[in-house]
Amino acid sequence: VHITVINPNTAGAITDTIVAAARAVALSGVEISGTNPAVGVASVESHSEEAWATMGILAEIEHAEAPDRELDQNQQRRSDPKPDAFVIACFGDTGIDAAREAATVPVVGMTEAALFVAATVAHRFTIVTMPTRTVAQSERVVRSLGLGHRCTVRAVDVPVSDLVTGSAHLLPIFAAEARQAMSRDGAEAIILGCAGLADLVEPLGAELGIPVIEGVAAAVSFAAGLVAQRLSTSRASTFAAVPTTPSARELLR
């Protein structure tokens, strides 16, 4: 089973970090690769940047599933495997509906997958996201799934650029906000509300004594399960293929 994780921003270093972290908790037999658009935004912290990220996701799916994929642009044989599923590594599950239309294989978002995990390990739980302005994106997913009666959303209000050198230094600020979630919202599990925070899972879990959920890991597992079940996006109506849509890859070239 091969899962391709799409980081919809252009920060390749973050992509590598995300993939490495996902591999560390992958089931045996699950191979993970990562990709990100070459053109777009350095991080996704707003709805405008989500517009770019969505286009980038469509471009990466198009590239990964290209019918002529055997040879790359230089007529070299491509070494990247054809994915069995995609994971969107952007909190808020940016562009996931469009991705489901575009891909011929299942697509899983890190936010939805994290919420599913939380709902099976805790009665109430809290997303701790980074910039306060992105609370709305988290709430969008919570609302779409209907989990508002069990999930709150909080923010540490740190820009995503703070993750360039890893996330370990954010432990105190995440722990403080998570403790507020535990005492005020009754949270029994914490969802890390951003990709690139895998470093926090272990130390934060140790400090809080409750499950700390990282969405990319959750999504990779979930996607592998869909592949094993031979299930993919329903093509009946909402997510039917749209062959007439122009090439996102051409646009972002």
Place this chain on the structure above:
Amino acid sequence: VHITVINPNTAGAITDTIVAAARAVALSGVEISGTNPAVGVASVESHSEEAWATMGILAEIEHAEAPDRELDQNQQRRSDPKPDAFVIACFGDTGIDAAREAATVPVVGMTEAALFVAATVAHRFTIVTMPTRTVAQSERVVRSLGLGHRCTVRAVDVPVSDLVTGSAHLLPIFAAEARQAMSRDGAEAIILGCAGLADLVEPLGAELGIPVIEGVAAAVSFAAGLVAQRLSTSRASTFAAVPTTPSARELLR
């Protein structure tokens, strides 16, 4: 008060139709112009096409509000007025959150505005949209506003391309679906679930005997009201400006 209606597909003829219809029911003192992206999709009937439409909306806002807007690319004085508000003329309110970040003036969606009108003239009401696959887009707006207990969504399942020659020929099919809505869902008003259907307002209303609501007209009125009240999108957090986002206009050039 000047309102610019953005049709996010590339069909200029539809833009003209929409603007003409909106002008016919505009309040005195409200001027309406229309625009659409030169690059993008011919119609918006899927999430993938919404990705293109969103980029197109951002490009049009950028163009309309360009700081150097006095002169156009050929160094000619531009004749289009600087808008006091934007209206998104695409059912499902495609890209509206990004538009709110990008614009310095208020942005109103045709779907939300139609729902507000419906909620003031009827206890229960129904959106009749066109392609069945876009029911999800209508439901997204209904869910975001919380009106699911009063609003149902139905579709006539006709492609949007059928509107090229106007919508009058769709009267029987819309009337049939609306009658279902009245008898089964208790609908007391009908929302036309697509831009470009203004021709249907009068004959359908006459046939059904209940209010028939056209979203662009509703949105233009609403936007004019926001301008009069001197209100615009809150910049406090969710919709704060994002100056670092790349130029959508450059992308779609």
Place this chain on the structure above:
Amino acid sequence: VHITVINPNTAGAITDTIVAAARAVALSGVEISGTNPAVGVASVESHSEEAWATMGILAEIEHAEAPDRELDQNQQRRSDPKPDAFVIACFGDTGIDAAREAATVPVVGMTEAALFVAATVAHRFTIVTMPTRTVAQSERVVRSLGLGHRCTVRAVDVPVSDLVTGSAHLLPIFAAEARQAMSRDGAEAIILGCAGLADLVEPLGAELGIPVIEGVAAAVSFAAGLVAQRLSTSRASTFAAVPTTPSARELLR
């Protein structure tokens, strides 16, 4: 377009204040007049007073739309214009369902209109009402529209009688409560939860830096839009006319 604002309490001075404030932000071509019942309650801060207010609203609509309206009781030609729409200027939209049955033209409530505006300029928002006991009335409208996931209700717990000399002196107490809404509820816009607070719009907005919404202004704009769209209350079922209802005007004479 002529809009009649009905203040359902008997305080004519408040009516004048409300109308003046509404005129200051009206679209060109929109004329506004005000009226209030001669018999009833001095302010509406409870459900019992809402009963009186509702009867007063019905009486005023009856009077404004009287078929024999050309001559008044003294056989003098009446100078007040026949309204194209009514606005209910009482937070909680007291009696609005009955008003929709009684009137032949559209009726808009200040609370619903303010909520519509808030939903287009902010992700989350808060009503700051005056007496704590009226929180239930605000919540009634929020619940009816389904906006509970985006709107909180708070109160400064000041009696409405404090507005006799204007509302400017309430700025500090409103600002304090609004700041709580911003920090605790994530409010990005504030709705003034009482008629007669228009004086606060500008200074409170300046102090908070977020939109401050006044419901009568919002409702007048919205009502004018309905008139332009040639839409009125659906007569299909819930709000069909009830010709056998006795005269409220006779009752309150």
Place this chain on the structure above:
Amino acid sequence: VHITVINPNTAGAITDTIVAAARAVALSGVEISGTNPAVGVASVESHSEEAWATMGILAEIEHAEAPDRELDQNQQRRSDPKPDAFVIACFGDTGIDAAREAATVPVVGMTEAALFVAATVAHRFTIVTMPTRTVAQSERVVRSLGLGHRCTVRAVDVPVSDLVTGSAHLLPIFAAEARQAMSRDGAEAIILGCAGLADLVEPLGAELGIPVIEGVAAAVSFAAGLVAQRLSTSRASTFAAVPTTPSARELLR
């Protein structure tokens, strides 16, 4: 324990019918009397009529609880007992919030009480009300209690005036609608959506084989229970007394 049932329309014959039916299923020790306003509407089938009914309810409460109640207007000793609780016998629980403020004893609505009973004897259930236009009133109570996921509302669309000669002749039409509720909505119990339908409880239940719930009976039982528990409306805030409200009894004299 003495319960006064307030029929808010002016049809005294209906009041007698309602009281007789309620007595037939009252707990031992519970005495029931009935009253209705002398001035108002003959039946309550609209929001406008609810305005009159609310005023009538306030007048009847005022009369029943008058501090000088020992002597009537003719200086005769009054024979009616001071109520320990009031029941509002109008589907939709018209005016109940105002009644809770006005009364010094508990007030129970027939709709809320019927819904409580339904929720304890069935997983899903349906209100079958009479005029279709009053569906909104039933839904108002369902929504206020939050039972929309378990309760549907249907109507036989018969005017309330059809009850003048009793309700037995409506058995076939109620049975037909109830069967629709059973097969389409999964209803396992039926709530009779109008006062004055007690005659239907037994034959309809026999025909359908599921519980048929009559709201006045439910409310009288519930009210008696509140009295036994020594509980009444909270005066803390929403339903605090409003001593300054004018006399409804004077108004309707």
Place this chain on the structure above:
Amino acid sequence: VHITVINPNTAGAITDTIVAAARAVALSGVEISGTNPAVGVASVESHSEEAWATMGILAEIEHAEAPDRELDQNQQRRSDPKPDAFVIACFGDTGIDAAREAATVPVVGMTEAALFVAATVAHRFTIVTMPTRTVAQSERVVRSLGLGHRCTVRAVDVPVSDLVTGSAHLLPIFAAEARQAMSRDGAEAIILGCAGLADLVEPLGAELGIPVIEGVAAAVSFAAGLVAQRLSTSRASTFAAVPTTPSARELLR
């Protein structure tokens, strides 16, 4: 009317306390007896213990309704009356759905009954339960009824075993939590979130000045009302009898 209160834990002393308290506020003509399983758990503070409690409830219903109930195991004539209804005296309404299938008479839970009372005496209200871990059980009932928009759940985090010597000593801690509910959640009534707290009703009510609701008392009244109305659980589908279920009484012997 005879109501049997089932305390699903094995603490007979608590059963006696509960029954005594219920009798003190019963309507005239309502007789109350109590029972509890001989085998099971000493208190119900978790989902695992609820499994045992449910089995105990089924055993007690089976015993009380045994077809051969005239003679007990020692061939002595049984003195306990055949119940007309059952009340489940365990906050969270443990096992109530199974009980409704098993019993031939109505079954009422103390949590649902308390919530019904609260909804008729207050706009907003709060359950104050004991162990924090049982908040989920309270929320389960609130969610099932749909009252989440009006009801919050809080806990004093005291083990139920603290009730062995009565509950009077818990007054300060309950009062403190209730005051938080009043100031932060707008609570206008308090529901005692555990059986065996009847001692607190009067002093807590006196201290807070708002209604304090005890669920067993509420449920006994409600159950008596169902009997008077000749209503019992619908056998149509969800709660149809399940004659093949093995004997719980044999299991717990």
Place this chain on the structure above:
Amino acid sequence: VHITVINPNTAGAITDTIVAAARAVALSGVEISGTNPAVGVASVESHSEEAWATMGILAEIEHAEAPDRELDQNQQRRSDPKPDAFVIACFGDTGIDAAREAATVPVVGMTEAALFVAATVAHRFTIVTMPTRTVAQSERVVRSLGLGHRCTVRAVDVPVSDLVTGSAHLLPIFAAEARQAMSRDGAEAIILGCAGLADLVEPLGAELGIPVIEGVAAAVSFAAGLVAQRLSTSRASTFAAVPTTPSARELLR
């Protein structure tokens, strides 16, 4: 990774069928065993039977995780592996909360897992369960997760005993109901609402052309993912261990 599937009824043949089907779609490296209680009910089609099933689940967890598990009752070395996670193979996720308290490893229900899958492959979806009386159990899970706006529940009304000889013969009846779900509810995926229906996945999917989801397969994948992510049930509060609960295994011996 070793997953133990608990079939909570006593039909060992069904257990074998379920395990075989789950293995057929398991990820590599995931081993699956099955177990069922020796004492209990032959199938779980009611709340009473769920009480027995819950006790059976607790007994099986206790047995599988026994601290002295190395030797069996006959002092023979046990060959069954210690599970890394449990799956509850009963639609409605019977007893799952108690199981989460009892187990030291994660527990996943087939219903919740199927719903998670459905939410990632379809906009709207439908559970098709077997006995109509168990619709309430399905709706309990849908409600707990909040997916009621996207999921409907239907039943073919066939007793579970019909599965003794497999489920292939039920294809026509399931297909018919699923087609109703597609045309009336807009379902784009179908969830098989009972364990033991794996035979239907392929032919039903082929006939309908949309995803058909089998919950045990979904749950096994999900559970394996939790193990890979090193996550288990939060012990903070709701699901903390309850060491004092008596032995279910002793009870069902």
